[in-house]
Amino acid sequence: MSAPSVHPIGVAVLGLGNVGTEVVRILQENAGDLEARVGAPIVLRGIAVRTLGDRGVAEELLTTDPHSLVARDDVDIVVEVFGGIEPAKELMLSALNAGKSVVTANKALLADYTGELAEAAENHRADLYFEAAVAGAIPVVRPLMQSLAGDRVDRVIGIVNGTTNFILSAMDSTGADYSETLAEAGRLGYAEADPTADVEGYDAASKAAILASLAFHTRVTAADVYREGISSITADDLATARALDCTVKLLALCERVLGEDGQERISVRVYPALVPLSHPLASVSGAFNAIVVEAKAAGRLMFYGQGAGGAPTASAVMGDLVMAARNKVFGGRGPADSTYAKLPIAPMGDTPTRYHVNMQVSDRAGVLSAVAAEFAKFDVSISTVRQEGAGEHARLVVVTHRATDSALAATVKSLSSLEFVNDVTSVLRLEGTSE
Amino acid sequence: MSAPSVHPIGVAVLGLGNVGTEVVRILQENAGDLEARVGAPIVLRGIAVRTLGDRGVAEELLTTDPHSLVARDDVDIVVEVFGGIEPAKELMLSALNAGKSVVTANKALLADYTGELAEAAENHRADLYFEAAVAGAIPVVRPLMQSLAGDRVDRVIGIVNGTTNFILSAMDSTGADYSETLAEAGRLGYAEADPTADVEGYDAASKAAILASLAFHTRVTAADVYREGISSITADDLATARALDCTVKLLALCERVLGEDGQERISVRVYPALVPLSHPLASVSGAFNAIVVEAKAAGRLMFYGQGAGGAPTASAVMGDLVMAARNKVFGGRGPADSTYAKLPIAPMGDTPTRYHVNMQVSDRAGVLSAVAAEFAKFDVSISTVRQEGAGEHARLVVVTHRATDSALAATVKSLSSLEFVNDVTSVLRLEGTSE
Structure with missing residues (x-):
């Protein structure tokens, strides 16, 4: 070992719901393994909860003051499993601004504020890890x-x-x-x-x-x-x-x-x-x-x-925590997301999709060709048409090739107004095909 | 960005087979993206090949002297896709001992010599990455x-x-x-x-x-x-x-x-x-x-x-290369494997498995119970027995519960010697069951 620090790595856990409880359990039960993997002991400094009481953990670990817990000098990493936007965001920013790494499972927060959080992490050379935020235990x-x-x-x-x-x-x-x-x-x-x-x-x-x-x-x-x-x-x-x-x-x-x-x-x-x-x-x-x-x-x-559940999500949190702790011990910082490409977002209308359209039609000659003409009018190419039933129950089932979503939506709207189309009963997009 | 070095990261590629060719192609075609992801340009310094000639890359990049290439001052990372044990091992050790990171797809070498290589990487704070060595492009x-x-x-x-x-x-x-x-x-x-x-x-x-x-x-x-x-x-x-x-x-x-x-x-x-x-x-x-x-x-x-093929394996090599390069730019070192647990290897005989045994038997009363008694003698519990056919073609198909491999092997051996068992036609292990 290249002279690792023997200072323990202090951890604050914010939240003691399903995930927090599992994280605390693993931290306590697997302390020996975790120390061997990190190169230093991981020590739980405290757990922020909304209300005190018997929570199945040592009472002196609990606090209702997350701000003071995050600010403690002996806290190096903050595990945020409160959920919600505030106070989670404020607490994470204050940790990152103090150079403390943050591990979070908070997808709603990340989906809107990763930019702000990632910038704070970058500026203070801290890690912002969030494997648990997408698909629980699945490493993605x-x-x-x-x-x-x-x-x-x-x-x-x-x-x-x-x-x-x-x-x-x-x-x-x-x-x-x-x-x-x-x-x-x-x-x-x-x-x-x-x-x-x-x-x-x-x-x-x-x-x-x-x-x-x-x-x-x-x-x-x-x-x-x-x-x-x-x-x-x-x-x-x-x-x-x-x-x-x-x-x-x-x-x-x-x-x-x-x-x-x-x-x-x-x-x-x-x-x-x-x-x-x-x-x-x-x-x-x-x-x-x-x-x-x-x-x-x-x-x-x-x-x-x-993709969910206390233990699977805790597995992902713990993987991030071990990596963040290892970075604290050996110096350096894990890879962060990069946003250099800055690609614009395509409007939904311009996005190529396929539609499956189910309609009740009048059972008379020429309906199929008239419907096909309607698709052609909007430049939507048809993959398959199936005619089912007869009389009042005659149906046409059309599956299109890929076209823009707006062309497909306009086609469906126009079909509904045709005299011999009694009802467009369902419109579903089709994905995962090779075409 | 926290003042990244702007020095380019020099890469040597050892080998220009299916994987090497793809790695070189990606390095050249995606240079801009890679620079943005790493924080510094990645520059291909040279490619070691066994014989010179038209290999579809700029001739001045080719060399038949991998040792000099690895030793170049402007090479920071060595990508080893030669395969085989030597000279790959010697070249990788010489790179690691000089503090250069190594990315390899060489499973045969790793399976026997990871210890030696990991120690050199650890001592010189270099990365030894090998995502491509197991299951090609699949991140595992x-x-x-x-x-x-x-x-x-x-x-x-x-x-x-x-x-x-x-x-x-x-x-x-x-x-x-x-x-x-x-x-x-x-x-x-x-x-x-x-x-x-x-x-x-x-x-x-x-x-x-x-x-x-x-x-x-x-x-x-x-x-x-x-x-x-x-x-x-x-x-x-x-x-x-x-x-x-x-x-x-x-x-x-x-x-x-x-x-x-x-x-x-x-x-x-x-x-x-x-x-x-x-x-x-x-x-x-x-x-x-x-x-x-x-x-x-x-x-x-x-x-x-x-799990194989030039492009998929190159994808895994490139992921490792970007991470190793990023570590060179930002300092620090990626996580290495840890071997603290030092668990002993269980002999195959002690390993719990399940067997499926197919045998041709004499078609007479009491065969099933005699066969069942043979399993019991070796403490092997039976999950299902099926009797098929009749006369000369009578067969017994036995699926066991989990037992040690040696008990199962001994049971099969003993069955073969029984007078009314004409032939044990197949023995297959059964895996992936919940029991």
């Missing part, structure tokens, strides 16, 4: 930031929200409708009392912003992410998906998009989409998460595991 | 070394050799026999002219040694790995597997094993085994690789992608 932040640092990432597609994946998987296997399945997910502990952040895609959008920032070396915030949730997905949509050898997944998509002006932009979006059963993401079911990364030299990589 | 070295640094890894199971996975997948889908499929793999470029290193499991054993070292913080060399290849796998074995809702995969297994003496040991082994179709590794087909890591807090993680 570090692979994007380090392993693929010499490659060019073209696309990231992920299932990054366990609640919605649990609901969509259950709808797929039971045939039940959305509201019924959401209620069941709540009973089983897979959905929160207020499920809005999950089911409306806000949580996935935060993670998409973080993934896109890392993948494309560009600062992306949650406001840059186009977002649709799963609350309008019906049992019929899942049935349609099955008929097409597909399933429906809430996807976080980050892609490079080349505009007609030759300018490279990035598209970052979250929405439920049809995914072919042959795609590796289709078999990711229940509360699991998975992320597919497509890079120029590496090809397609997939990372799979538990 | 860095996740094990960093992301899981605060967790406890219990088991690593991987498909880490593309040639054997291609052969076994093809045997499964075509029903063809081993030698025929090997020949076809050779024709398609998936097997080398001398396929021994792949088909006999030597390549997988090198990778298993590296994975086990990282997972268990213990120095494991190729000699510690129990190894069987796939050359004795037959079309019948694949048919048997299908009948059991399994397939056959060449697995690299690294596990913690608790001995009867209460001592924790590690078992590192490579062999073909039955894998249930429901296991995530069963669907990894063709030349793809995948690695499942089971850790106490993280649960089960899977990493999937291209």
Whole structure:
């Protein structure tokens, strides 16, 4: 060993919920292993909680004053698992400004304020680590930031929200409708009392912003992410998906998009989409998460595991903590995200997607050709058309080739106004196909 | 930026095969991106080749004298993609001893000499990075070394050799026999002219040694790995597997094993085994690789992608190169492997496994109970027995619970000697089951 410091590394943990409790447990149970891996003892200096009381840890470790805890001279690293924006942000900034490293799982905060936090870390040579903020235990932040640092990432597609994946998987296997399945997910502990952040895609959008920032070396915030949730997905949509050898997944998509002006932009979006059963993401079911990364030299990589929960998230926090502690012992600083590329965000309307359109039509000659003409009018090329049923129940199912989202939306709007189209019953995007 | 050095980082590339050619291409084509990510230009100082000539790169970069190239004052990082033991090892040691960082894809060398190389890196505060040595583009070295640094890894199971996975997948889908499929793999470029290193499991054993070292913080060399290849796998074995809702995969297994003496040991082994179709590794087909890591807090993680080939391997090399260069610019050193745990290696005989045994038996009363008694004699608990056929074609198919490999081997030997057991037609280990 090249004369490592023997000073212990002091850690403050902010928050004692599911993740904080697991972090504290690992710190205490694995102290010997952690010391051997870091090269110095890691010592828990204190835990900030909102209210004191019996929390299953030594009482003298607890404090309701996180500011004083972070400011202690013997605290070198702050683990932030409070969640929410304030006081988390203020505490993290004050730690970083004092040269203390920060490990956080706070995706909502990172999606909006990574710039400010990263700048403070850079200026004071501290580490800002956040592996736990995306997909829990699954290592994806570090692979994007380090392993693929010499490659060019073209696309990231992920299932990054366990609640919605649990609901969509259950709808797929039971045939039940959305509201019924959401209620069941709540009973089983897979959905929160207020499920809005999950089911409306806000949580996935935060993670998409973080993934896109890392993948494309560009600062992306949650406001840059186009977002649709799963609350309008019906049992019929899942049935349609099955008929097409597909399933429906809430996807976080980050892609490079080349505009007609030759300018490279990035598209970052979250929405439920049809995914072919042959795609590796289709078999990711229940509360699991998975992320597919497509890079120029590496090809397609997939990372799979538990995306949430106290222990899996704590595993990611602890990996970051050991690395930050090691940097404190040996000097230096881990790699930070880089945002030199500053690629512009493509408007959703300019983003190339594929649509699957299901409509009830009048059963008479010429309908198919009239519908096809409508797609052609908007320059949308059709991949397949299927006519089903007859009489009142006649349906047309159209799957398009890739076109801009605005051309597709305009086509659908125009179809609805046609006299022989009785109803456009569903419109779903299709992702994960080779075309 | 905290006043980064603007000195360029000089790189020497040793070897210009598939991987070296891709590394040189990326260095030249992506120079601007790489400079932005590193904080300084990365400059290719030279490429060591065995013979000069038109290699598609500027002639003045080529040299047949790797020692002088490595020794150049303006070389900061050495990328070793020669392969083989010498001169690669000597060159890497001379680089590390001069404080130059080394990035390598050389699994055979690492499996035997990581100790010596890591010590030189440590003493001279240089980086020794080798993400490309295991499973090509798939980030697994860095996740094990960093992301899981605060967790406890219990088991690593991987498909880490593309040639054997291609052969076994093809045997499964075509029903063809081993030698025929090997020949076809050779024709398609998936097997080398001398396929021994792949088909006999030597390549997988090198990778298993590296994975086990990282997972268990213990120095494991190729000699510690129990190894069987796939050359004795037959079309019948694949048919048997299908009948059991399994397939056959060449697995690299690294596990913690608790001995009867209460001592924790590690078992590192490579062999073909039955894998249930429901296991995530069963669907990894063709030349793809995948690695499942089971850790106490993280649960089960899977990493999937291209395990070989010039471009995917170069992606991993480039990630390491960017990180090593960044460390040169900003000071400090990346995390190294740690071997503090020094766990002993469990002998194969003491390792708990499951067996699937297929035997031809005399079709008469009492055979089943006599066979069951034979298993009981060696303390091997039976999971299922199936009797098939009748008369001359009567067969018993036994699947055991977990028992030590030596007890299972002794049972099979003893069965063969029983008068009413005509032939033990196949013995396959079973992995990836929950029991």
